Amino acid sequence: MEPIMTEHAISDDPQATYAENRLAARILTVILMLAVLAAVTVAVFGLPALGIIGLIGTAVVWAGLLAITLGN
Secondary structure (H helix, E strand, C coil), X not given: CCCCHHHHCHHHXXXXXXXXXXXXXXXXXXXXXXXXXXXXXXXXXXXXXXXHHHHHHHHHHHHHHXXXXXXX
C-alpha cells in the first residue's frame, strides 16, 4: 500500500498558531469597536458625522497606501 503523500507534509500542521489566532482576535475586536463607535457617533450627531467618518477613513486608507508605495 502506498503512503499518503500529505502524511508528512508541512501543510498538515494546524492552520493557525495560537499567536495568529490571538492577533486575528485583536484585529476583529478593533474593527468591531470602530464600527460601534461609528454607529454611536452617527446616532448622537446624525448623518453629518457619517460624512466626517468617511473623510477620516479616506485619509487613513490614503496614508496606508502611500506608506506601502514609499516602501516599494
